[in-house]
Amino acid sequence: MIQLAFSLLVPAVLLLLSFYLLFSKSVSVDSFLLGARSGIDTSFRLLPTLVLLMVGVSMLSASGFPELIGRLFSPLCQRVGIDAALLPLIFIRPFSGSGSNALLLSVYEQNGVDSRTGFLASVIAGSSETVFYVTAVYFSAVHIKKTRHTLPAALLTMAVTVVLAILVGGWFYDKG
Amino acid sequence: MVGRIFSVLCILSFVSALCTGRLSLLSDAVLEGAARAVTLTLSLLGMMCLWCGVLSLLQKSGVLTRLCRLLMPILRRLFPTAAETGEGIEEIAMSISANLLGVGNAATPFALLAMEKMQAKNPEPDRATDDMVTLTVLSCASLNLLPTTLLAMRHAAGSDRATAVVLPILLVSAAGAVIALLLARLGCRRRRTGC
Known part of the structure; x- marks a missing residue:
């Protein structure tokens, strides 16, 4: 029961946002696209750090x-x-x-x-x-x-x- | 700091590989680790996109401002600078809520956005602010209401009472979060009084 409620959380947030997208004038899909774009930038900026960390962790587990x-x-x-x-x-x-x-x-x-x-x-x-x-x-x-x-x-x-x-x-x- | 963590990992690996006689396995592990960093980034890319986009929609719609106002009494205590300037406080609120509600993969992008916002107003850009320390230490204490991944693993391993761990985990991680906040804030205070 609780597990079901938790699993519905993310879809519920998206449903709420879809109403805003449909009915609000100030909210447009452009802000989603801009935000998503910044997510890509962050991911790739972190890649060098991740390479270093993952190499270390991988060596540690193999050792x-x-x-x-x-x-x-x-x-x-x-x-x-x-x-x-x-x-x-x-x-x-x-x-x-x-x-x-x-x-x-x-x-x-x-x-x-x-x-x-x-x-x-x-x-x-x-x-x-x-x-x-x-x-x-x-x-x-x-x-x-x-x-x-x-x-x-x-x-x-x-x-x-x-x-x-x-x-x-x-x-x-x-x-x- | 990443450099120091890497050095520790490297030295530990060499010493234990010497002890266990697995030196020959290390070089493969290096290549595999580098490749895994890329697959990890790529596999998380979609979720980073989604959550960063959702966050900016939530901000535009004003839902986030309302949530923030609700949480302000707590946030002001824990993140005084961010709460006062408003820089990053909405992202912090979202990151903590995402962690609590078990959407752990959303907590990271939110926290990273919060760090970026706070860094933009940081008077000493190579030194962490009090709020950054608090946010990181709190994220290192894994407080969540329902550990979904763990329960899935227990189910898959054929547990008869997979959910029996939920209550002890909740108690322990709640205690952990309190300790994390105390330690983070105490560390900040010590500096202000100049000891």
């Missing part, structure tokens, strides 16, 4: 970094009672959305989507964002070099979110 992190920290994880299978996901998440989705799928396949680990992985992925990617794209779009406390604040937020996701998610899973 076996996620598995290495998992192996390095698994003794520590066992002591605190967290499944080490979550670690690659946590470490790749800030860099790459597609990379972390692939890792999430592999957690689903290896541990089961309805296992405790699968559940926690979902909560972690759902409540965190690709911090480095977002920051890099936003600031390189306007050529800003001094980003001040953006990255520390965003990374600290993500760290707290991951801890909360494990605690809150674990509580919800155990409760049923």
Whole structure:
């Protein structure tokens, strides 16, 4: 029910706009075309940044970094009672959305989507964002070099979110 | 800053490739990454066009001004400069709403337009303004009411209770958003008092 309402949101916005296009004198399709044109410019201006980022992320996934992190920290994880299978996901998440989705799928396949680990992985992925990617794209779009406390604040937020996701998610899973 | 992120990625890759003995895979990964940046840009191009166009229609029609007026009490606190000058505040409102409502692919173009508007009035063009930092940190906390992509992935993986994660995700990401705003604004305040 709620899912249906959400899926109707975008068509509803477009429907509203189509009424404006039909009945309002001040709104013409030209403003859509101009705006869309600026979207193209922005996309292509960002391409060089994306190339650099994607090359880095692609190297990182190919190098076996996620598995290495998992192996390095698994003794520590066992002591605190967290499944080490979550670690690659946590470490790749800030860099790459597609990379972390692939890792999430592999957690689903290896541990089961309805296992405790699968559940926690979902909560972690759902409540965190690709911090480095977002920051890099936003600031390189306007050529800003001094980003001040953006990255520390965003990374600290993500760290707290991951801890909360494990605690809150674990509580919800155990409760049923 | 992109340079620094890239360097960290590169060094991490080399060290872990050395440890796992996968050095030979790196060069293919480089080419693949560069190609993927292009496919990503192209596959997002249509959506960038659509949402930037829709945004300018919404602005022309006055719908956005009304939405903004509604949200002003909150926006003024979080983005004081943009709220006062009006530069980029409508785009910020749209980006946050898009994130909340789960239209994540629209949030990015809106936020980028907001950054451009704010940059136009930035007295120090190579340094982020308070509002830019707040917007970016908030976008890095993934607050949304319904994580549609994730639910689709859980369904596809054959979950019996795919939606069981919705409530914990909402709670955690709401807490994350509050923390993000606190950290972003506290960082801005520290500078103003000159400590």
